[in-house]
Amino acid sequence: MSEDARTGTAGAQTTPTGHVTTVAFPTSELRSKVDSRIVDHQQSRVDFVVWSAEEESPGLKKSDIDAVILPYPDHGPTIERLHELPNLRFVQLQTTGYDALIGKVGPDVQVATASGVHAAATAELAVALALARLRGIDVAARDMTHQRWDHQQLPSLADRKVLIVGAGGIGNAIFDRFAPFEVEQTRVATTARDDDRGHIHAIDELPSLLPDAEIVVLITPLTDRTAKLVDKDFLAALPDGALVVNVARGGVVDTDALVAELQTGRIHAALDVVDPEPLPAKHPLWETPNTLLTPHVGGDASAFHPRIERLLVEQLHRLQVGKEPLNLVEVPQG
Numbered sequence: 479m480s481e482d483a484r485t486g487t488a489g490a491q492t493t494p495t496g497h498v499t500t501v502a503f504p505t506s507e508l509r510s511k512v513d514s515r516i517v518d519h520q521q522s523r524v525d526f527v528v529w530s531a532e533e534e535s536p537g538l539k540k541s542d543i544d545a546v547i548l549p550y551p552d553h554g555p556t557i558e559r560l561h562e563l564p565n566l567r568f569v570q571l572q573t574t575g576y577d578a579l580i581g582k583v584g585p586d587v588q589v590a591t592a593s594g595v596h597a598a599a600t601a602e603l604a605v606a607l608a609l610a611r612l613r614g615i616d617v618a619a620r621d622m623t624h625q626r627w628d629h630q631q632l633p634s635l636a637d638r639k640v641l642i643v644g645a646g647g648i649g650n651a652i653f654d655r656f657a658p659f660e661v662e663q664t665r666v667a668t669t670a671r672d673d674d675r676g677h678i679h680a681i682d683e684l685p686s687l688l689p690d691a692e693i694v695v696l697i698t699p700l701t702d703r704t705a706k707l708v709d710k711d712f713l714a715a716l717p718d719g720a721l722v723v724n725v726a727r728g729g730v731v732d733t734d735a736l737v738a739e740l741q742t743g744r745i746h747a748a749l750d751v752v753d754p755e756p757l758p759a760k761h762p763l764w765e766t767p768n769t770l771l772t773p774h775v776g777g778d779a780s781a782f783h784p785r786i787e788r789l790l791v792e793q794l795h796r797l798q799v800g801k802e803p804l805n806l807v808e809v810p811q812g
Contacts, residue, residue, distance in 0.1 A: 498568065498797045500542045502529035504549035504556065508790075511783075515791045524798050529563075531555035541565055545797055547790065548572060551778055557582050568803070570793055572786055574600075574648065574777065575727060577700045581812025590793065593805040594647055595785045596777030601651035603776045604695050604725045605659075607748035609635055611721055612693075616770045633719070636660045639690055643707075644697035644726065645678045652695055652725075664691070668703075688715035693723065700727035710735040713745065721746040725776045728753030733763065740766035750776045 503509035506528050513526060525542070528535045530549050543563050549556055550572035557578055560566060568588045569579065574596050579589055610616050612633045621628055638661050642649050645667035653663055653675055664687060670680040679687060681703075688694075694716065698704050708722065708731040716722075724731055728751040739745055746768040755774060757763060763771070789804070796803050 497800050498524055498545045500525045500527055501545040501547065501794060501797065502527050502543045502563075503547050504528070504530035504553075505533050508547070508787075512787055512790045512794070515787055516794065524794070531559060544568065546570065550782075550786070551774070554578060568797065570790070570803075575699060576807050576809055577727065577729075579809050581810070583809060585811060588803065589807050589809050590803045590805045591807055592786055592789060595782060595789055597648045597651040599779035599781050600648050600697070600725050600776040601655045602779070603750055603772070604652045604697070604723055605655050607723050607725070607750065607770060607772065608640075608656075608693055608695070608721060611723075611746050611748040611768070611770045612638075635693075638662070638692045640664070640693045640695065641666065641687055641691035642695045642697065643684075644695075644699075645673075646697075648725075649697045650675065652697060661693075684712070685715060688712065689717060691716060691720060693721045696722070696724045696726040696730050698726050698730060700729045704730050706730070706732040706735075708732060708736065710738070713739040716745055718744055719746070721748060723747075724749045724751050727751055728755050737762050737766055740769055743767050750774055 501524060503512070503526060509526050509528055527538055527543065529538055529540070529543060529546070532549055540563050542565070544565050545568040546560070546563065546566060547570045553571070553573070560569070560582060566583075566587055569583060569590070571579070571589065571591045572595070574591055574593055576589060576591050583589060612635055614630065614632045617628075636659055640656055640661045640663045642652055642663060642665045645665045649665065653665065656663055665675070665678045666681055666684060666687065667678045668681055670683070671678050696708065698707070706729065710732065713722075713735055722731075722736070722745065724747070731753065733753050736747060740747055747766070748770040750772045751774050752763060752771070757771070763769065793803050795801075
């Protein structure tokens with residue numbers, strides 16, 4: 479369950495794009511910010527235009543565009559319009575995941591993710607969600623609105639057994655941020671291996687690991703193999719009082735199975751991503767006990783802006799000189 483599948487270290491397209499002529503930014507604001515970071519000796523005759531579902535340069539010829547930077551966070555409407563660009567050769571996401579592009583681009587279009595850009599912010603939120611739900615901070619915040627004082631002894635993060643499902647860049651960032659809290663950590667990826675943080679278990683070992691997992695953190699890409707990975711059997715294998723933290727993709731969890739388990743009160747959940755998303759009004763997940771929801775804000779923090787701008791400057795330089803872009807991924811054709 480490595481993030482490799484979405485960060486471009488496995489099976490990525492490797493044919494260089496060659497020199498590009500026109501790069502489309504999603505907004506004029508982002509174009510200006512990135513352009514101001516490009517030093518004089520890196521300037522070239524590549525045109526920077528604006529094209530997206532949000533904004534478009536006046537008089538733009540879409541046939542000129544061969545590289546596109548997708549909007550963030552709502553890139554869906556622009557993805558649906560990529561077919562309007564007949565000479566598109568390169569797409570740059572501002573997200574780590576690329577599942578929204580499956581079946582939307584041809585095999586001759588290279589795709590790069592924003593791997594690394596969101597790691598710190600997403601890892602922060604994973605720890606924050608775990609702490610908030612364990613220590614009842616969400617409940618205390620609601621009690622404040624009713625001026626209710628309800629003292630309880632609640633579980634600490636210290637001494638908990640944490641299972642991290644996903645061992646890519648964000649998974650490693652989560653591991654590092656949990657480490658000072660005196661927890662016992664176990665990691666799972668597609669295949670077993672060792673790295674400088676210790677041993678990584680294979681996905682096939684999950685059945686033997688779940689019964690001891692007091693906190694499960696999901697940070698795996700959404701693929702055919704991981705879709706609804708967290709199903710009825712997965713949840714049933716967890717011990718009473720276990721906490722499921724999802725900062726991956728909503729589709730990694732079978733929502734109906736999770737709702738059913740949460741309604742019993744046996745386990746807890748802290749979710750930054752859900753399926754469907756946005757979560758519709760009156761969906762049962764809004765009312766399940768022991769549940770904390772945040773609206774998919776994991777990577778969207780102040781750290782995002784300078785980090786994505788630095789990545790885009792590097793990518794543009796690579797595109798201009800015909801060098802292979804960073805974070806290339808192979809997007810299934812659907």
